[in-house]
Amino acid sequence: MNKVAIITGSSRGIGKSIARELALQGIFVIINYRTDEDRALQALEEIRRMGGNGSICQADVSKYEEAARLVKYTVDLCGQLDILVNNAGVSHHGLLMDTTEGQYDRLMDTNLKGTFNVTRHALPHLLARRGSILNISSIWSQHGAANEVVYSMTKAGINAFTKSLAKEMAPMGIRVNCIAPGIIDTEMNHNLTQEEKDNMVCYLASNRLGTVLDVAKTAQFLLSEEAAYINGQIITIDGGLL
Structure with a gap:
């Protein structure tokens, strides 16, 4: 078998697009989802229609035992694991003073603990x-980001996790990198009105919102042999916003 990849939270959005790009390179992809099996199956069917291959696996990565089950399923099915994409994440938009402990825990458990798990x-x-x-x-x-304080905290933690783990694992031949997307036109941003999106575009040197394909193409490169000397990096994809 060629390489095998787990992409967490890959039934939609950025994760789905990354799974598609990797599958196009002949990589067997494990599409992980938490609740929506139908969408995961649809994503897998799209990949198979393009000539790729993979499987789906339900697991809530915020739970240690379920994360273990996801990895075990992959290795039992394929006999190997070559690539891990920690993509699963949730967001919350609101003032910190209005953020509940439950909302805080949900962000931390999925975005940070899920990545660790x-x-x-x-x-x-x-x-x-x-x-x-x-x-x-x-x-x-x-x-x-104002109104996304806890979300920003979790993503800053992922940056530190990336750099620290890259130093720890480099002597053993494992590369660890990170993509920091800017404003990408995904379901996570579908709560924005068209006027709000148009206003954002005014601040972008590229004069458009990012797409999931913009992120997926970069992910495919970073996970390829062409990027063999890139390690411990945070690659920003923001269309010139910052």
Whole structure:
């Protein structure tokens, strides 16, 4: 079998697009989802129509045991694991003074703990294959965002996780990088009105919102042999916003 990749939260949005791009390179992709099996199956069917291959696996990565089950399913099915993309994440828009403990816990558990959980279980298998890890962060991790304070906190944690783990695992042949997307036209931003989106475009040197394909193409490169000397980096994809 060629390389095998787990992409968390990949039934939609950026994760789905990354899964498609990797599948186009002949990589067997595991599409992870938390609740929407139909969308995961649709994503897998799209990949198969393009000539790629993969499987789906339900797991809530915020739960340690379910993250372990996701990795075990992959290795039992494929016999190996070469790539991990920690993409699963949630957001919350609102003032910090109005943020509840439950909302805080949800962001921390999914965005930060979920990244730890899956990586922790995947590392022994990635070591055996000298694999690669890609984390998905956000430009707000580096610059902060009003009304998204806790979200920005979690993404800043992912940046530190990336750089620290890259130093820890480099002697053992594992690369760890991160993409920090800017304003990408995904379902996460569908609560914005068209006027709000148009106003954002005014601040972008590229004169458009980013697309999931913009992120996926960069992810495919970072996970390829062409990027063999890129390690511990936070790659910003923001169309010139910052």
